[in-house]
């Protein structure tokens with residue numbers, strides 16, 4: 001066993017670890033960065049970037065299909081080949097991280113390819129080498145898919161997001177387990193390319209963590225586009241046969257469902273083994289980090305691993321905070337109150353802060369306001385594909401918004417204004433006195449404020 005010293009050891013060079021490691025190395029800190037898969041992590045290779053390339057392609061097809069009755073006629077012939085090529089060549093460089101590794105080492109970081117075992121707050125082991133960190137240990141280990149303990153599932157060649165993103169050719173049919181962000185984004189794209197898609201969701205609605213209006217909206221759109229959606233249908237058994245593909249038995253669904261491929265998208269959990277938590281002195285369950293993202297003195301967990309929201313913008317937000325912490329610079333602590341997230345279905349579902357249910361659970365006196373996109377001038381003009389709404393969640397006593405949803409065309413962009421309102425605690429009276437450009441989708445906020453006012 002050999003030993004190497006460093007000032008800072010970063011375990012996991014995904015979005016969060018790469019950002020911390022790179023920034024510290026550039027600042028002259030002696031950093032060892034350890035990665036067992038690809039530098040860059042899930043987002044560029046199997047997550048945000050390739051999935052949004054797929055979404056863009058699917059949205060182009062959908063827009064073309066909206067031409068009849070609006071602008072003439074169009075013949076749409078989907079072809080997956082340019083999408084797969086774009087993912088391989090432009091997004092992932094054929095799943096090769098040479099450029100990212102070079103970026104880190106050019107900045108002065110020391111790169112180690114391998115799996116790190118966390119031995120203690122200042123020690124990790126990779127193979128036969130132990131690395132000690134004099135100034136800090138940063139855990140940026142991301143998440144891994146949760147595979148539910150369904151009878152037979154583990155013995156089948158099911159896909160996670162990796163299989164669905166790497167596909168060079170599309171299957172004729174796909175069953176998606178889980179009606180959350182991954183399942184719905186990928187399921188809708190596949191369906192738009194002609195795949196027969198069935199979504200099976202255990203909860204009583206898809207997008208169960210979002211507003212019920214969002215679940216209803218997206219289910220309605222997906223069904224109109226030809227997907228089959230089963231909700232309240234926990235799967236009890238999965239089998240696979242080389243000739244006939246997958247057979248899925250789900251409660252409340254008559255007979256078995258059959259498809260060529262099965263995508264399991266039932267959530268993700270932080271890649272931190274219980275032994276790691278105990279080696280660091282963290283409790284086995286509950287909040288892992290404090291508001292400085294510390295697990296223990298000079299040990300931080302950031303990005304997906306911190307359990308505060310599995311989004312790339314959380315990873316980079318955390319990275320900035322921990323870089324400041326390690327360099328001894330002042331700055332605000334982490335505040336996840338106004339965390340935004342966008343599910344890139346079409347229509348997009350942008351959410352910031354608390355849903356109505358979460359605000360009520362938090363004991364707030366809640367009022368809501370809602371405006372359907374189709375009832376705004378812009379939505380009416382837009383016509384085909386104008387499904388959506390703006391929903392505001394207000395803390396009546398404070399006179400401020402604590403959450404909002406912007407679902408619809410460009411819902412993620414409309415969300416920007418609402419994120420400012422929740423983050424900066426803008427009084428509702430200020431939002432009401434603003435001028436909203438006409439005719440925009442974000443003018444739906446103005447209309448939803450009127451509904452909120454009329455609700456009291």
Ligand SMILES: Cc1cc2nc3c(=O)[nH]c(=O)nc-3n(C[C@H](O)[C@H](O)[C@H](O)COP(=O)(O)OP(=O)(O)OC[C@H]3O[C@@H](n4cnc5c(N)ncnc54)[C@H](O)[C@@H]3O)c2cc1C
Nearest residue numbers: 012014015016036041042047048116142303304310311312
């Ligand atoms: C299909 C999909 C679509 C997504 N779309 C979006 C989106 O549109 N917008 C958005 O904001 N987010 C999206 N996300 C989430 C986003 O990808 C993650 O939030 C982001 O990658 C988190 O970055 P991270 O650095 O915390 O973790 P990761 O990117 O997971 O990186 C962690 C790295 O640590 C490595 N690692 C783990 N343990 C060890 C160890 N012991 N030793 C060495 N290396 C280790 C892993 O191999 C990995 O490379 C999506 C995710 C998926 C799966």
Ligand SMILES: NC(=O)c1ccc[n+]([C@@H]2O[C@H](COP(=O)([O-])OP(=O)(O)OC[C@H]3O[C@@H](n4cnc5c(N)ncnc54)[C@H](O)[C@@H]3O)[C@@H](O)[C@H]2O)c1
Nearest residue numbers: 148178179180181182183201202203265266267310342343
């Ligand atoms: N646009 C984005 O920002 C984006 C896109 C994709 C993924 N992500 C990130 O990745 C995370 C993981 O995505 P995900 O879609 O896997 O998780 P998710 O938590 O968003 O959705 C999982 C869904 O699976 C359901 N489910 C759980 N167990 C089930 C079972 N046994 N059978 C059927 N359904 C079951 C849940 O009720 C839930 O609706 C997201 O929470 C998000 O943080 C973000």
